[in-house]
Amino acid sequence: MNYIEVKNLYKKYYLFDKDYKIIKWLFTKKGNKAEKSVLKNVSLTVKKGEMVGVIGKNGAGKSTLMKVIAGITFPTSGSVTVNGRIGSFINLNAGFNPDYTGRKNIYYKGALLGMSTEEIDSIIDEIIDFVELDNYFDMPVRTYSSGMAARLGFALAAFSAPDILIIDEVFAVGDKLFKEKSRAKTIELFNSGKSILFSSHSDSLIRQFCSRVIYINNGEAVFDGDVEEGLCMYNEEIRGNVK
Numbered sequence: 001m002n003y004i005e006v007k008n009l010y011k012k013y014y015l016f017d018k019d020y021k022i023i024k025w026l027f028t029k030k031g032n033k034a035e036k037s038v039l040k041n042v043s044l045t046v047k048k049g050e051m052v053g054v055i056g057k058n059g060a061g062k063s064t065l066m067k068v069i070a071g072i073t074f075p076t077s078g079s080v081t082v083n084g085r086i087g088s089f090i091n092l093n094a095g096f097n098p099d100y101t102g103r104k105n106i107y108y109k110g111a112l113l114g115m116s117t118e119e120i121d122s123i124i125d126e127i128i129d130f131v132e133l134d135n136y137f138d139m140p141v142r143t144y145s146s147g148m149a150a151r152l153g154f155a156l157a158a159f160s161a162p163d164i165l166i167i168d169e170v171f172a173v174g175d176k177l178f179k180e181k182s183r184a185k186t187i188e189l190f191n192s193g194k195s196i197l198f199s200s201h202s203d204s205l206i207r208q209f210c211s212r213v214i215y216i217n218n219g220e221a222v223f224d225g226d227v228e229e230g231l232c233m234y235n236e237e238i239r240g241n242v243k
Helices: 021-028 062-070 102-112 117-131 134-138 146-159 176-190 203-209 227-242
Strands: 002-015 034-047 051-055 077-082 086-089 164-168 195-199 212-217 220-225
Touching (some): 002 062, 002 195, 034 062, 034 195, 051 062, 051 203, 062 077, 062 086, 062 195, 086 146, 102 117, 102 134, 117 146, 146 176, 176 195, 195 203, 203 227, 212 227
Parallel strands (some): 034 220, 051 195, 051 212, 086 164, 164 195
Antiparallel strands (some): 002 034, 002 077, 212 220
16 A cells, blocks of 8 residues: 555646735636746655655755645645655644644644544653653743744654654754754654655765655656665766756
8 A cells, every 4th residue: 555645746836926916816817927836747656664765956846745745735736645644744833823832732733633632642741751841831832932842843743653754854853952852753753664755965864764765856756766876866966066
């Protein structure tokens, strides 16, 4: 069974010179200043227990691909099928209500992820111990620093028993001590046998953890296969652009 299946995926962003023109476009599909194609006819699969690296330059479309698969944004056309619960390490602060406490946000965002109250009850103490926010855990998230809110998002993604992990360059968050803690937790998840889609600019991490790579270039999946072959193709492109 494929845990992730993407078929003929296209993603466009529509650009406007005035905000009010967005309203007109929603009804008429006219009036946008320009269109930007970010993903073009991308197809891929990730099987159960498979860890796949996603490589490519900044702006190639990697992050957009991860967001579409995670359900953070939607495709313009094509299909994305996901079998299982996703743990998304993208935009860790996203989805929190700033007026809710850290505790209430865990239940709120956990419910959005499809978790029951009983499931969240079973992990809430682990999350409290992990995030080390002390009294802030029961204070509104608007009183948090961005790093504190990221801790909360990281912990929920890590402890929610996901079948699939979508990790976009997030390997450690927070201050120095917490970075070591979150890095160790991430490696534990990497070694847990889950299906993982991992975007990184680190060749060493891709080699260490991934059994396959997908190389995204100008919005297209130009390679899908052996790690060393994919990294070689990508690095040759980088060297060519430096000359």
